[in-house]
Amino acid sequence: MAAMQVIQADFLGKVSYLMLQHASKVLPPGVEEAIRRAAAEEPNSKGKAYLEAMVRNMEVSRARGVPLCQDTGVPMFYLDLPPALAVEGDVRAELEEATRKATRDAPLRQQVTHPLTNVNSGDNVGWGAPPIFVNYNNRIDYLELLAVPRGGGAEIKSSAVVPIPGAPKESTILKTVLDAVAMAGGENCSPNIVGVAVGGFGIDFTEYLARRAIYREPLNSRHEDPQVAALEEKLFRAVNNLGIGPLGVGGKTTCLGLHMEIAGCHSAVFPIAVSFYCWSARFSRARIYPDGRVQFVTHPELNKEFPHGT
Incomplete structure (x- = not known):
């Protein structure tokens, strides 16, 4: 049995913060390519006009560093863990703090509310938000993190x-x-x-x-x-x-x-x-290896932020 290896929760929080900020502004390459291709091939004139507007939307968002959509979503996190890797520390606390910081800095719209009173938490954290899903995956040797600002x-x-x-x-x-x-x-x-x-x-x-x-x-x-x-x-x-x-x-x-x-x-x-x-299918995927290396899968331009891992 392989020795258990550890990733620190605060490092996970730093990576998550960067992912949320970027995901709100830049679509994964596959999604962007599909929208551009659809705009070029759509025969319906009205449909084509909307698709071309989406392409312009992507370009303006990237150029100005602003969110793709006014509905910046509720952050959600998915963690896939391999058998011999653990996270040490308070994962929920770190992901909540990453959400607060991304809400302030991206910025993300403050839209987590109490389901009965409509009271707004003001930072997208509260009453179980952000949701965090953990899956144990015996086919990988790294932690995979998926950050989704879901509208x-x-x-x-x-x-x-x-x-x-x-x-x-x-x-x-x-x-x-x-x-x-x-x-x-x-x-x-x-x-x-x-x-x-x-x-x-x-x-x-x-x-x-x-x-x-x-x-x-x-x-x-x-x-x-x-x-x-x-x-x-x-x-x-x-x-x-x-x-x-x-x-x-x-x-x-x-x-x-x-x-x-x-x-x-x-x-x-x-x-x-x-x-x-929606067409603005925002998500960011990263892999964190036991030695601290980070690979940003959907947004490789972020790899420079953690060139040597931890």
């Missing part, structure tokens, strides 16, 4: 269902996804990245998988299971064939990418979740 427009159109036992699998999945996209009607700030999850025991886990599926890279890459990959491709084409287009004005670009995840489930349960991310 509300796409989230409110996400959905989950539990069809009746015995429902035909593929046609039910297809109908569920297309119904969700059609009901959103572009109000989820399309073109979207669509995350789909099937299976899992407990609809909360299915929803988690659908949201995680959104952040798969490369964008629109296919699942390792050939059956799932074939269904992903069928869903991707079907969604774009709806003709909803950018922001619902029409066109062939409703979806920039569609990723599907599966999980084992009870034989009597068949949950399906659909999660959306």
Whole structure:
């Protein structure tokens, strides 16, 4: 058994702060490339105009160092940990402080509120925010951190269902996804990245998988299971064939990418979740190695900030 190695929580906080700031202003390269390609290829004149405006939006945001969208999102964190690596210190406290600092410095809009009173915390921290998800991954030897400033427009159109036992699998999945996209009607700030999850025991886990599926890279890459990959491709084409287009004005670009995840489930349960991310699909991924090296995956321009790790 390998000796346990340790990363300090305060270092994790420093990396997270930088990631949140940058993610709010610069899209991952795959997302930016997909939007530029869509703008060049969209035949619908209204849809093309909106896509070209999105391209200008990205360029202005990068040039001026300002957030991509007025809805700068609620920060969320996903940590993947390998078996022989631990984090020493108060992870929640450090990620909360990173959120406070990014809210002040990016700046991020102050939008975490109490669900009943609408009292605003003033710093995007409070009542369980920011949410932190931890996954133990025995296929990696580094800590992977995903920082996501997730906006509300796409989230409110996400959905989950539990069809009746015995429902035909593929046609039910297809109908569920297309119904969700059609009901959103572009109000989820399309073109979207669509995350789909099937299976899992407990609809909360299915929803988690659908949201995680959104952040798969490369964008629109296919699942390792050939059956799932074939269904992903069928869903991707079907969604774009709806003709909803950018922001619902029409066109062939409703979806920039569609990723599907599966999980084992009870034989009597068949949950399906659909999660959306808006065109401004902001997230930042970094890997922290046991020796303190940091690799910024989505935003390699940040690697200079930690040239020698800790």
